[in-house]
Amino acid sequence: MPTLYHHWLSPAARFIRVILAEKRVDIDLREEREWERRPAFLALNPAGEVPVLVMDDGKAYSGTKAIAEYLEEAIPEPALLIGSVDERYEIRRLIGWFHTKIGTEVTRLLVSEKLHKRIYGIGVPDSTAVRCAAHNLKTHMKYITYLVADRNYLTGKYFTMADAAAAAHLSVIDYFGDVHWSDWPEVKDWYMRVKSRRSMRSLLQDRVPGIRPPVHYDNVDF
């Protein structure tokens, strides 16, 4: 069985978990605290970051988008990069958008403040960062609202890697209780559809010692 080195609240690792689950690949999950820079882990990925996927033949795959593209080529069904050249471009643009923009402006700030600093004691808490993240999140929720108007999923009728990327980030932000769902009914409808997928199930059952998610966190109907 392939092994995925991950961390519970790493949106990049969650993105790959959703793709693997959509493609019905069962995996062994191994928690890796990348900040400890464990030599055996650095040997798998010199960048020292999760996710790293080790396949049954022992070959290690790293780099979030490189892993995602690899999985789409190695296990084409069900396809998660679908449609015309332009539609596939749009899916990849959104994957980049979520991983870089919402990643830098929201998720990384929250994980750093609420997990690394408060729970693991790495660094000094900074409440401005949390306020910034809350402010930036509004822009992204507006953007998702615009994307899902008249659509089931972010780029059209079907679930794609763009939805997996957005859900990976939103599920982490929601774990901290930082999404005010009642303000964003269209995003909530989309996220209910995403949450009801089998591929989200294991991920929504994870619990990080020391932080409890809000009650609605793993409810499909919330």
Next chain:
Amino acid sequence: MPTLYHHWLSPAARFIRVILAEKRVDIDLREEREWERRPAFLALNPAGEVPVLVMDDGKAYSGTKAIAEYLEEAIPEPALLIGSVDERYEIRRLIGWFHTKIGTEVTRLLVSEKLHKRIYGIGVPDSTAVRCAAHNLKTHMKYITYLVADRNYLTGKYFTMADAAAAAHLSVIDYFGDVHWSDWPEVKDWYMRVKSRRSMRSLLQDRVPGIRPPVHYDNVDF
């Protein structure tokens, strides 16, 4: 003719320029100072970053890797993402490696210190950042040395997007005169091969007002 919004010393824009030139697409280059956040440019790319490619039908493409994958699908020949599933994975992993690792640890520091601060007067110069970049560059030169041992190009016999990504960064670092080529003979051999490609020509002829590159900068044989 398509238009590419770029900045002279943006490695991401250089990466796309090399791909376009390899695929024999002539373009109009338009300089965009992304930090000025010009509304018409933000309308093309809400992320506000170069490169943005506007095709003849007016459609705008943004997100560096999304543009690269789009070009490979829209204009398949000559192919720049070649080989088996595993070889294509390795090309994509290296694209990610160069854009994130060498990008964050070297190029961004140098562009910020030597271009934005000294030439455009944005922010206060910080000589530690330049020393850090020089130190980090050594690790990356060692890594490229390891990759090109017994190979013409980074992933094998042929020039791929991985070479384009590495050359985009190294050409910017070299513009500032920060590569000590005599210490890295294998990397120099590889870079000579890359520089001799037609696709590198226009890029090596760019000059930024206020900074002159070293004499060897655009010499193929240096």
